[in-house]
Amino acid sequence: MAKIISVHSFRGGTGKSNTTANLATILARKGLKVGVVDTDIQSPGIHVLFGLQEDEMKHSLNDYLWGKCEIQETAVDVTSHLGKDIAGKVLVIPEGQVYLIPSSIKAGEIARVLREGYDVGLLNDGFHELIEELGLDVLMIDTHPGLNEETLLSIAISDSLAIVMRPDSQDYQGTSVTVEVARKLDVPNLLIVINKVPSVFDVDEVKKTVEKTYNATVGAVLPHSEEMMTLASAGVFALSYPEHPITKQYEALANLLMK
Numbered sequence: 001m002a003k004i005i006s007v008h009s010f011r012g013g014t015g016k017s018n019t020t021a022n023l024a025t026i027l028a029r030k031g032l033k034v035g036v037v038d039t040d041i042q043s044p045g046i047h048v049l050f051g052l053q054e055d056e057m058k059h060s061l062n063d064y065l066w067g068k069c070e071i072q073e074t075a076v077d078v079t080s081h082l083g084k085d086i087a088g089k090v091l092v093i094p095e096g097q098v099y100l101i102p103s104s105i106k107a108g109e110i111a112r113v114l115r116e117g118y119d120v121g122l123l124n125d126g127f128h129e130l131i132e133e134l135g136l137d138v139l140m141i142d143t144h145p146g147l148n149e150e151t152l153l154s155i156a157i158s159d160s161l162a163i164v165m166r167p168d169s170q171d172y173q174g175t176s177v178t179v180e181v182a183r184k185l186d187v188p189n190l191l192i193v194i195n196k197v198p199s200v201f202d203v204d205e206v207k208k209t210v211e212k213t214y215n216a217t218v219g220a221v222l223p224h225s226e227e228m229m230t231l232a233s234a235g236v237f238a239l240s241y242p243e244h245p246i247t248k249q250y251e252a253l254a255n256l257l258m259k
Contacts, residue, residue, distance in 0.1 A: 002131045005257050006141040006158040008151065010174025012043070014164045015195040018228070020142040021049040022238045022250045023162075023257065025082060028096035029238075032137040035075065035130050037061065037101040039123070039154060040144045041113050044103035048233050051081040052100060060104040064126055065118040071126040072133040075099040082239055099134055120149045124157060138258075146174075147181060155182055160189040160257040162219060166196045167206050172213065179214045191219030191256055198224055220253040222246055 007020040017040070024034045038046045041062065059074040078100045104110065131139055141154045155161055163178050165171040175192070182190050194210055197203060207218045225246055228237055238247045 017046040050078040062104040
């Protein structure tokens with residue numbers, strides 16, 4: 001049976017989409033068939049990490065939600081896009097597959113979502129149709145930051161939930177709300193990812209504080225990284241830096257989310 005994994009954050013800018021893209025790629029390297037849905041319809045961006053251009057998006061999640069196509073028609077196999085880094089260096093392509101279901105990056109369609117909304121109930125049907133039609137082993141949902149109807153649905157149907165936060169006072173408060181909601185929705189496997197930790201911080205102390213604050217397991221503590229900043233979302237970090245300590249943490253996190 002396919003696993004559904006949501007990656008969420010209470011605020012934007014935590015590295016949620018980067019985390020999603022890296023986890024998806026790592027799972028594909030294990031030979032799994034992975035679908036990634038960008039449900040951050042108001043501010044889509046994960047397609048950039050996978051090197052997907054606008055003219056390659058025949059359909060988007062928006063089209064499905066507005067009844068213009070079946071959801072499997074929105075899926076783009078981006079596995080081949082993972083074969084080169086920003087400098088053109090040939091990388092190891094995953095043995096499995098990664099399908100991306102992108103949201104539209106057209107200003108007019110984003111404005112329409114903000115103005116008219118969409119039938120959130122279609123998402124639930126769409127997620128399960130994707131799993132069946134594409135034969136997925138894993139469906140990953142890159143959520144919209146904060147809590148709204150779509151986010152609650154994504155969390156509710158998830159087998160595992162990774163909540164990404166920074167060691168920042170605002171994130172501490174917002175994450176507390178998300179953790180509480182996830183527990184009320186009975187998410188089976190809840191993990192917290194602490195991202196962009198300054199080098200001057202004591203990693204063990206940060207982990208201990210977060211676990212005590214939320215009574216939840218910290219799946220990874222990811223330091224601020226110059227390599228990540230230099231890559232600047234122009235590719236998937238785990239492929240460009242396969243031996244980097246951050247990649248090793250992503251790998252460990254992927255294993256925990258698949259339990």
